[in-house]
Amino acid sequence: MIITIGRQYGSGGHEIGKKLAEKLGVPFYDKELLARAAKESGYCEELIVSQDERPTSSFLYNLVMDAYSFGSSGPARTELPMGQKVFLAQFDAIKKIAEEGPCVIVGRCADYALEDRDDVFSVFISADPEFRLSRIIEVKGVPEDKAEGLMNKTDRQRQSYYNFYTVRKWGMASNYDLTVSSSKLGIDGVVNLLAATVQALEK
Amino acid sequence: MIITIGRQYGSGGHEIGKKLAEKLGVPFYDKELLARAAKESGYCEELIVSQDERPTSSFLYNLVMDAYSFGSSGPARTELPMGQKVFLAQFDAIKKIAEEGPCVIVGRCADYALEDRDDVFSVFISADPEFRLSRIIEVKGVPEDKAEGLMNKTDRQRQSYYNFYTVRKWGMASNYDLTVSSSKLGIDGVVNLLAATVQALEK
Numbered sequence: 078m079i080i081t082i083g084r085q086y087g088s089g090g091h092e093i094g095k096k097l098a099e100k101l102g103v104p105f106y107d108k109e110l111l112a113r114a115a116k117e118s119g120y121c122e123e124l125i126v127s128q129d130e131r132p133t134s135s136f137l138y139n140l141v142m143d144a145y146s147f148g149s150s151g152p153a154r155t156e157l158p159m160g161q162k163v164f165l166a167q168f169d170a171i172k173k174i175a176e177e178g179p180c181v182i183v184g185r186c187a188d189y190a191l192e193d194r195d196d197v198f199s200v201f202i203s204a205d206p207e208f209r210l211s212r213i214i215e216v217k218g219v220p221e222d223k224a225e226g227l228m229n230k231t232d233r234q235r236q237s238y239y240n241f242y243t244v245r246k247w248g249m250a251s252n253y254d255l256t257v258s259s260s261k262l263g264i265d266g267v268v269n270l271l272a273a274t275v276q277a278l279e280k
Numbered sequence: 281m282i283i284t285i286g287r288q289y290g291s292g293g294h295e296i297g298k299k300l301a302e303k304l305g306v307p308f309y310d311k312e313l314l315a316r317a318a319k320e321s322g323y324c325e326e327l328i329v330s331q332d333e334r335p336t337s338s339f340l341y342n343l344v345m346d347a348y349s350f351g352s353s354g355p356a357r358t359e360l361p362m363g364q365k366v367f368l369a370q371f372d373a374i375k376k377i378a379e380e381g382p383c384v385i386v387g388r389c390a391d392y393a394l395e396d397r398d399d400v401f402s403v404f405i406s407a408d409p410e411f412r413l414s415r416i417i418e419v420k421g422v423p424e425d426k427a428e429g430l431m432n433k434t435d436r437q438r439q440s441y442y443n444f445y446t447v448r449k450w451g452m453a454s455n456y457d458l459t460v461s462s463s464k465l466g467i468d469g470v471v472n473l474l475a476a477t478v479q480a481l482e483k
Contacts, residue, residue, distance in 0.1 A: 256453035
Protein backbone atom coordinates (compact mmCIF):
# COMPACT_ATOMS: atom_id res chain seq x y z
CA MET A 78 0.00 0.00 0.00
CA ILE A 79 1.16 3.54 -0.77
CA ILE A 80 0.62 5.95 2.13
CA THR A 81 0.34 9.70 1.49
CA ILE A 82 0.60 12.12 4.42
CA GLY A 83 -0.62 15.72 4.40
CA ARG A 84 0.16 17.67 7.58
CA GLN A 85 -0.18 20.92 9.48
CA TYR A 86 3.23 22.53 10.08
CA GLY A 87 4.66 21.34 13.41
CA SER A 88 2.28 18.37 13.72
CA GLY A 89 5.11 15.84 13.33
CA GLY A 90 4.01 14.59 9.90
CA HIS A 91 7.62 14.13 8.77
CA GLU A 92 8.63 12.14 11.86
CA ILE A 93 5.44 10.06 11.72
CA GLY A 94 5.99 9.26 8.04
CA LYS A 95 9.63 8.30 8.60
CA LYS A 96 8.85 6.03 11.55
CA LEU A 97 5.91 4.47 9.72
CA ALA A 98 8.06 3.71 6.67
CA GLU A 99 10.70 2.09 8.91
CA LYS A 100 8.06 0.04 10.68
CA LEU A 101 6.56 -1.17 7.39
CA GLY A 102 9.98 -1.58 5.73
CA VAL A 103 9.16 0.66 2.74
CA PRO A 104 10.90 3.72 1.19
CA PHE A 105 10.17 7.19 2.61
CA TYR A 106 9.86 10.39 0.56
CA ASP A 107 9.62 13.90 1.95
CA LYS A 108 12.42 16.23 0.77
CA GLU A 109 13.77 13.07 -0.90
CA LEU A 110 11.08 13.59 -3.51
CA LEU A 111 12.75 16.81 -4.67
CA ALA A 112 16.01 15.11 -5.71
CA ARG A 113 13.97 12.51 -7.53
CA ALA A 114 11.87 15.14 -9.33
CA ALA A 115 15.08 16.96 -10.30
CA LYS A 116 16.61 13.77 -11.68
CA GLU A 117 13.50 12.83 -13.66
CA SER A 118 12.79 16.30 -15.04
CA GLY A 119 16.28 17.61 -15.66
CA TYR A 120 15.61 20.80 -13.62
CA CYS A 121 18.29 21.57 -11.07
CA GLU A 122 17.41 20.63 -7.51
CA GLU A 123 17.87 24.20 -6.21
CA LEU A 124 15.08 25.39 -8.51
CA ILE A 125 12.75 22.67 -7.31
CA VAL A 126 13.54 23.41 -3.66
CA SER A 127 12.83 27.13 -4.24
CA GLN A 128 9.30 26.39 -5.55
CA ASP A 129 8.49 23.47 -3.22
CA GLU A 130 4.95 23.59 -1.78
CA ARG A 131 4.68 27.33 -2.37
CA PRO A 132 1.75 29.03 -4.01
CA THR A 133 2.88 30.44 -7.36
CA SER A 134 3.73 34.11 -7.50
CA SER A 135 0.57 35.11 -9.29
CA PHE A 136 -2.57 33.04 -9.08
CA LEU A 137 -4.31 35.28 -11.57
CA TYR A 138 -1.55 34.83 -14.11
CA ASN A 139 -1.71 31.08 -13.62
CA LEU A 140 -5.46 31.00 -14.00
CA VAL A 141 -5.10 32.71 -17.35
CA MET A 142 -2.29 30.35 -18.34
CA ASP A 143 -4.40 27.38 -17.29
CA ALA A 144 -6.99 28.22 -19.87
CA TYR A 145 -4.30 27.90 -22.53
CA SER A 146 -2.14 25.14 -21.15
CA PHE A 147 -4.30 22.19 -20.24
CA GLY A 148 -6.27 21.94 -23.46
CA SER A 149 -4.82 19.50 -25.97
CA SER A 150 -4.10 22.33 -28.42
CA GLY A 151 -2.49 24.59 -25.79
CA PRO A 152 1.19 25.50 -25.65
CA ALA A 153 3.71 23.03 -24.25
CA ARG A 154 4.91 22.92 -20.65
CA THR A 155 7.88 25.07 -21.52
CA GLU A 156 5.53 28.08 -21.60
CA LEU A 157 4.10 27.47 -18.11
CA PRO A 158 5.22 29.62 -15.18
CA MET A 159 8.03 28.08 -13.17
CA GLY A 160 5.84 27.15 -10.15
CA GLN A 161 3.62 25.01 -12.36
CA LYS A 162 6.54 23.37 -14.14
CA VAL A 163 7.96 22.34 -10.77
CA PHE A 164 4.54 21.11 -9.61
CA LEU A 165 4.24 18.95 -12.72
CA ALA A 166 7.78 17.59 -12.30
CA GLN A 167 6.89 16.57 -8.73
CA PHE A 168 3.54 15.19 -9.91
CA ASP A 169 5.30 12.98 -12.49
CA ALA A 170 7.95 11.87 -9.95
CA ILE A 171 5.20 10.89 -7.47
CA LYS A 172 3.47 8.76 -10.11
CA LYS A 173 6.75 7.01 -11.00
CA ILE A 174 7.63 6.38 -7.37
CA ALA A 175 4.18 4.85 -6.81
CA GLU A 176 4.76 2.49 -9.75
CA GLU A 177 7.80 1.11 -7.93
CA GLY A 178 5.74 -0.26 -5.01
CA PRO A 179 4.68 0.48 -1.44
CA CYS A 180 6.12 3.64 0.14
CA VAL A 181 5.29 6.66 2.32
CA ILE A 182 5.10 10.11 0.65
CA VAL A 183 4.78 13.32 2.70
CA GLY A 184 3.13 16.46 1.26
CA ARG A 185 3.22 17.70 -2.38
CA CYS A 186 -0.45 16.84 -3.10
CA ALA A 187 0.53 13.15 -3.40
CA ASP A 188 -3.01 12.07 -2.45
CA TYR A 189 -4.29 13.96 -5.48
CA ALA A 190 -1.51 12.80 -7.84
CA LEU A 191 -2.40 9.19 -6.98
CA GLU A 192 -6.19 9.50 -6.69
CA ASP A 193 -6.83 7.03 -9.52
CA ARG A 194 -4.96 4.19 -7.78
CA ASP A 195 -6.84 1.92 -5.40
CA ASP A 196 -3.75 0.90 -3.42
CA VAL A 197 -3.36 4.34 -1.80
CA PHE A 198 -4.15 5.19 1.82
CA SER A 199 -4.30 8.96 2.31
CA VAL A 200 -3.71 10.51 5.71
CA PHE A 201 -3.71 14.03 7.18
CA ILE A 202 -2.02 14.88 10.50
CA SER A 203 -3.24 17.81 12.60
CA ALA A 204 -2.44 18.90 16.17
CA ASP A 205 -3.33 21.54 18.73
CA PRO A 206 -1.56 24.88 18.14
CA GLU A 207 0.25 24.57 21.53
CA PHE A 208 1.71 21.17 20.61
CA ARG A 209 2.76 22.42 17.19
CA LEU A 210 4.35 25.60 18.57
CA SER A 211 6.42 23.67 21.09
CA ARG A 212 7.61 21.26 18.39
CA ILE A 213 8.48 24.14 16.04
CA ILE A 214 10.59 25.69 18.79
CA GLU A 215 12.14 22.51 20.20
CA VAL A 216 12.46 20.15 17.23
CA LYS A 217 12.93 22.66 14.40
CA GLY A 218 14.91 25.17 16.50
CA VAL A 219 12.83 28.22 15.47
CA PRO A 220 13.17 31.20 17.88
CA GLU A 221 10.15 31.54 20.18
CA ASP A 222 9.10 34.94 18.86
CA LYS A 223 9.10 33.70 15.25
CA ALA A 224 7.34 30.35 15.77
CA GLU A 225 3.69 31.38 15.59
CA GLY A 226 4.16 33.58 12.53
CA LEU A 227 6.07 30.84 10.73
CA MET A 228 3.43 28.24 11.65
CA ASN A 229 0.57 30.33 10.28
CA LYS A 230 2.47 31.37 7.15
CA THR A 231 3.60 27.83 6.31
CA ASP A 232 0.07 26.46 6.69
CA ARG A 233 -1.34 29.26 4.56
CA GLN A 234 1.22 28.39 1.86
CA ARG A 235 0.45 24.67 2.03
CA GLN A 236 -3.27 25.38 1.90
CA SER A 237 -2.98 27.73 -1.10
CA TYR A 238 -0.69 25.29 -2.91
CA TYR A 239 -2.99 22.32 -2.30
CA ASN A 240 -6.25 24.12 -3.01
CA PHE A 241 -4.89 25.71 -6.18
CA TYR A 242 -3.53 22.55 -7.76
CA THR A 243 -6.09 20.01 -6.57
CA VAL A 244 -9.32 22.04 -6.49
CA ARG A 245 -9.98 20.31 -3.16
CA LYS A 246 -9.80 21.77 0.34
CA TRP A 247 -6.62 21.17 2.33
CA GLY A 248 -7.32 19.54 5.70
CA MET A 249 -10.98 18.69 4.92
CA ALA A 250 -11.77 15.24 6.38
CA SER A 251 -13.69 14.04 3.33
CA ASN A 252 -10.54 14.32 1.14
CA TYR A 253 -8.63 11.75 3.17
CA ASP A 254 -9.04 8.12 4.22
CA LEU A 255 -7.99 9.00 7.77
CA THR A 256 -6.99 12.12 9.69
CA VAL A 257 -5.64 12.13 13.21
CA SER A 258 -4.43 14.54 15.88
CA SER A 259 -0.83 13.88 16.95
CA SER A 260 -1.31 15.99 20.10
CA LYS A 261 -4.09 13.63 21.20
CA LEU A 262 -2.43 10.30 20.35
CA GLY A 263 1.26 11.27 20.48
CA ILE A 264 3.72 10.73 17.62
CA ASP A 265 4.26 7.03 18.39
CA GLY A 266 0.54 6.51 19.01
CA VAL A 267 -0.19 7.81 15.50
CA VAL A 268 2.55 5.62 13.98
CA ASN A 269 1.08 2.53 15.66
CA LEU A 270 -2.47 3.44 14.62
CA LEU A 271 -1.45 3.94 10.98
CA ALA A 272 0.66 0.79 10.82
CA ALA A 273 -2.16 -1.32 12.30
CA THR A 274 -4.75 0.21 9.94
CA VAL A 275 -2.63 -0.29 6.82
CA GLN A 276 -1.83 -3.88 7.85
CA ALA A 277 -5.55 -4.59 8.45
CA LEU A 278 -6.41 -3.15 5.00
CA GLU A 279 -3.74 -5.25 3.29
CA LYS A 280 -5.16 -8.48 4.72
CA MET B 281 -13.92 8.13 27.64
CA ILE B 282 -16.75 10.04 25.96
CA ILE B 283 -16.82 9.58 22.19
CA THR B 284 -18.50 12.19 19.97
CA ILE B 285 -19.25 11.34 16.34
CA GLY B 286 -19.94 13.89 13.59
CA ARG B 287 -20.86 12.37 10.23
CA GLN B 288 -21.71 12.97 6.60
CA TYR B 289 -25.25 11.81 5.80
CA GLY B 290 -25.18 8.17 4.64
CA SER B 291 -21.66 7.48 5.96
CA GLY B 292 -22.96 5.04 8.58
CA GLY B 293 -22.17 7.26 11.58
CA HIS B 294 -25.27 6.08 13.44
CA GLU B 295 -24.52 2.38 12.93
CA ILE B 296 -20.83 2.87 13.77
CA GLY B 297 -21.71 4.72 16.98
CA LYS B 298 -24.24 2.09 18.03
CA LYS B 299 -21.86 -0.82 17.40
CA LEU B 300 -19.00 1.00 19.11
CA ALA B 301 -21.13 1.68 22.20
CA GLU B 302 -22.12 -2.00 22.35
CA LYS B 303 -18.50 -3.08 21.99
CA LEU B 304 -17.37 -0.73 24.75
CA GLY B 305 -20.43 -1.44 26.92
CA VAL B 306 -21.45 2.22 27.27
CA PRO B 307 -24.72 4.14 26.59
CA PHE B 308 -25.45 5.37 23.05
CA TYR B 309 -27.14 8.68 22.19
CA ASP B 310 -28.32 9.72 18.74
CA LYS B 311 -32.07 10.47 18.54
CA GLU B 312 -32.08 9.28 22.18
CA LEU B 313 -30.60 12.64 23.04
CA LEU B 314 -33.79 14.41 21.97
CA ALA B 315 -35.98 12.67 24.55
CA ARG B 316 -33.39 13.49 27.17
CA ALA B 317 -33.25 17.15 26.13
CA ALA B 318 -37.06 17.28 26.24
CA LYS B 319 -37.11 15.80 29.73
CA GLU B 320 -34.44 18.13 31.06
CA SER B 321 -35.81 21.31 29.46
CA GLY B 322 -39.54 20.78 29.73
CA TYR B 323 -40.04 21.42 26.00
CA CYS B 324 -42.14 18.78 24.28
CA GLU B 325 -40.19 16.22 22.28
CA GLU B 326 -41.99 17.03 19.01
CA LEU B 327 -40.69 20.60 19.17
CA ILE B 328 -37.14 19.40 19.73
CA VAL B 329 -37.40 16.90 16.88
CA SER B 330 -38.68 19.63 14.55
CA GLN B 331 -35.61 21.82 15.19
CA ASP B 332 -33.03 19.02 15.44
CA GLU B 333 -29.76 19.78 13.60
CA ARG B 334 -31.44 22.32 11.37
CA PRO B 335 -30.13 25.77 10.68
CA THR B 336 -32.47 28.28 12.25
CA SER B 337 -35.04 29.87 9.99
CA SER B 338 -33.26 33.18 9.76
CA PHE B 339 -29.56 33.51 10.39
CA LEU B 340 -29.79 37.26 10.12
CA TYR B 341 -32.49 37.40 12.78
CA ASN B 342 -30.39 35.22 15.02
CA LEU B 343 -27.31 37.33 14.51
CA VAL B 344 -29.27 40.35 15.66
CA MET B 345 -30.70 38.41 18.60
CA ASP B 346 -27.20 37.20 19.49
CA ALA B 347 -26.06 40.73 20.05
CA TYR B 348 -28.78 41.10 22.67
CA SER B 349 -28.90 37.66 24.18
CA PHE B 350 -25.41 36.60 25.16
CA GLY B 351 -24.41 39.74 27.05
CA SER B 352 -24.96 39.52 30.81
CA SER B 353 -27.52 42.29 30.66
CA GLY B 354 -29.40 40.82 27.67
CA PRO B 355 -32.84 39.26 27.77
CA ALA B 356 -33.35 35.74 29.10
CA ARG B 357 -33.49 32.58 27.02
CA THR B 358 -37.23 32.88 26.75
CA GLU B 359 -36.73 35.66 24.20
CA LEU B 360 -34.41 33.60 21.96
CA PRO B 361 -35.73 32.19 18.69
CA MET B 362 -36.93 28.61 18.98
CA GLY B 363 -33.99 27.08 17.07
CA GLN B 364 -31.56 28.52 19.59
CA LYS B 365 -33.65 27.45 22.59
CA VAL B 366 -33.64 23.89 21.30
CA PHE B 367 -29.90 24.07 20.61
CA LEU B 368 -29.28 25.21 24.18
CA ALA B 369 -31.55 22.49 25.59
CA GLN B 370 -29.55 19.88 23.66
CA PHE B 371 -26.30 21.54 24.71
CA ASP B 372 -27.29 21.29 28.39
CA ALA B 373 -28.45 17.68 27.96
CA ILE B 374 -25.12 16.72 26.36
CA LYS B 375 -23.20 18.23 29.28
CA LYS B 376 -25.35 16.35 31.81
CA ILE B 377 -25.01 13.05 29.94
CA ALA B 378 -21.22 13.48 29.86
CA GLU B 379 -21.23 13.96 33.65
CA GLU B 380 -22.77 10.51 34.00
CA GLY B 381 -19.75 8.73 32.53
CA PRO B 382 -18.43 7.15 29.32
CA CYS B 383 -20.83 7.10 26.33
CA VAL B 384 -21.10 7.61 22.57
CA ILE B 385 -22.93 10.72 21.28
CA VAL B 386 -23.75 11.20 17.58
CA GLY B 387 -24.15 14.69 16.06
CA ARG B 388 -25.60 17.84 17.71
CA CYS B 389 -22.21 19.61 18.02
CA ALA B 390 -21.36 17.36 20.98
CA ASP B 391 -17.62 17.80 20.32
CA TYR B 392 -18.09 21.54 20.82
CA ALA B 393 -20.39 21.22 23.85
CA LEU B 394 -17.73 19.09 25.57
CA GLU B 395 -14.59 20.85 24.35
CA ASP B 396 -13.47 21.79 27.87
CA ARG B 397 -13.33 18.15 29.04
CA ASP B 398 -10.14 16.16 28.57
CA ASP B 399 -11.88 12.77 28.56
CA VAL B 400 -13.51 13.33 25.17
CA PHE B 401 -12.45 11.65 21.91
CA SER B 402 -14.01 13.44 18.93
CA VAL B 403 -14.53 11.63 15.64
CA PHE B 404 -15.90 12.51 12.21
CA ILE B 405 -17.03 9.88 9.68
CA SER B 406 -16.93 10.58 5.95
CA ALA B 407 -17.37 8.31 2.91
CA ASP B 408 -17.32 8.40 -0.89
CA PRO B 409 -20.55 9.76 -2.42
CA GLU B 410 -21.23 6.38 -4.15
CA PHE B 411 -21.03 4.50 -0.85
CA ARG B 412 -23.26 7.04 0.87
CA LEU B 413 -25.84 7.05 -1.92
CA SER B 414 -26.14 3.26 -1.91
CA ARG B 415 -26.59 3.28 1.90
CA ILE B 416 -29.21 6.04 1.71
CA ILE B 417 -31.18 3.96 -0.81
CA GLU B 418 -30.67 0.52 0.76
CA VAL B 419 -30.45 1.16 4.50
CA LYS B 420 -32.65 4.26 4.82
CA GLY B 421 -35.07 3.22 2.05
CA VAL B 422 -34.99 6.56 0.23
CA PRO B 423 -36.18 6.35 -3.44
CA GLU B 424 -33.27 6.37 -5.89
CA ASP B 425 -34.29 9.63 -7.57
CA LYS B 426 -34.45 11.47 -4.23
CA ALA B 427 -31.26 10.14 -2.65
CA GLU B 428 -28.67 12.54 -4.03
CA GLY B 429 -30.77 15.64 -3.35
CA LEU B 430 -31.48 14.51 0.20
CA MET B 431 -27.80 13.73 0.81
CA ASN B 432 -26.64 17.15 -0.31
CA LYS B 433 -29.43 18.98 1.51
CA THR B 434 -28.88 17.12 4.79
CA ASP B 435 -25.14 17.78 4.72
CA ARG B 436 -25.73 21.45 3.94
CA GLN B 437 -28.08 21.64 6.95
CA ARG B 438 -25.62 19.87 9.26
CA GLN B 439 -22.82 22.11 8.06
CA SER B 440 -24.84 25.33 8.55
CA TYR B 441 -26.00 24.18 11.97
CA TYR B 442 -22.50 23.24 13.14
CA ASN B 443 -20.72 26.26 11.67
CA PHE B 444 -23.33 28.67 13.04
CA TYR B 445 -23.33 27.42 16.61
CA THR B 446 -19.67 26.43 17.01
CA VAL B 447 -17.86 29.01 14.86
CA ARG B 448 -15.77 26.06 13.63
CA LYS B 449 -15.84 24.33 10.24
CA TRP B 450 -17.86 21.13 9.96
CA GLY B 451 -15.75 18.26 8.62
CA MET B 452 -12.40 20.07 8.96
CA ALA B 453 -9.77 17.57 10.17
CA SER B 454 -8.22 19.94 12.71
CA ASN B 455 -11.51 20.11 14.69
CA TYR B 456 -11.49 16.40 15.49
CA ASP B 457 -9.16 13.91 17.17
CA LEU B 458 -9.73 11.43 14.36
CA THR B 459 -11.65 11.32 11.10
CA VAL B 460 -12.05 8.23 8.94
CA SER B 461 -13.66 7.11 5.70
CA SER B 462 -16.18 4.30 6.19
CA SER B 463 -16.11 3.49 2.46
CA LYS B 464 -12.38 2.77 2.72
CA LEU B 465 -12.40 0.77 5.97
CA GLY B 466 -15.96 -0.56 6.00
CA ILE B 467 -18.42 -0.04 8.87
CA ASP B 468 -16.95 -2.82 11.02
CA GLY B 469 -13.40 -1.76 10.15
CA VAL B 470 -14.15 1.72 11.51
CA VAL B 471 -15.76 0.28 14.67
CA ASN B 472 -12.68 -1.86 15.32
CA LEU B 473 -10.32 1.04 14.67
CA LEU B 474 -12.21 3.37 17.04
CA ALA B 475 -12.53 0.74 19.78
CA ALA B 476 -8.80 -0.07 19.61
CA THR B 477 -7.84 3.62 19.62
CA VAL B 478 -10.06 4.50 22.59
CA GLN B 479 -8.83 1.47 24.53
CA ALA B 480 -5.19 2.44 23.81
CA LEU B 481 -5.88 6.02 25.01
CA GLU B 482 -7.53 4.79 28.20
CA LYS B 483 -4.45 2.74 29.15
